[in-house]
Amino acid sequence: MQEFEHIQSLWQSHSVEVKISAAEMLEQAKKEVNALRTKSLFNIAGMVISFIAISSLLVFFSFNSWTTTLGIGIIVLAVAISTLLLYREHRLISRNDFTENPGIFLARLHDYQLSRFNLYNKLYWFYAIAISLGFILFFFETLQNLSTWIQAAIILFTVIWMAFCATILRRSFMKKEKERIDLLIEKFERITAQFEEKG
Secondary structure, eight states, rough: HHHHHHHHHHHHHOOOOOOOOOHHHHHHHHHOOOOHHHHHHHHHHHHHHHHHHHHHHHHHHOSSSSSHHHHHHHHHHHHHHHHHHHHHHHHHSSOOOTTTTTHHHHHHHHHHHHHHHHIIIIIIIHHHHHHHHHHOOOOHGGGGGSSSHHHHHHHHHHHHHHHIIIIIIIIHHHHHHHHHHHHHHHHHHHHHHHHHHHH
């Protein structure tokens, strides 16, 4: 057993330096940036579809209570603001060609990282509170036609779902996003350093 532990400690202490050229690293970074841009576009598209779907409730359905209309209006406004913020973030990473000047793109990537941090920490709570308030107002009219047990089940599910999204899901997503952007920033820092050494 001691021999195995000794071999394992030797293996862990032995580090092999892998040299990757700036061009190979740039190619890897290009794939990751394209994936980041695509994901950003899908997020924006999802929010636009949500905006259209929720707005259509106001156009195609008539509600008896003003609270329902106000609730839907608040939800639509929250989705619209969030969509605009996501679009602004998308522009940070899609404004320039990172292959021409990795240094400028690196600065934009730092801005993107800070923007994402603010979005998930500060603006998330605005979104969550606005959506919750909108649903509460929407439910005033909608839940009146249902039995007490169904009303309680819907309200309980909504509270649990919002709490799950605000804690576990948000933290997990933030951690993955931070690791991904940190890795991309590190790659661009190395690429920029290699280009400066050559230049």
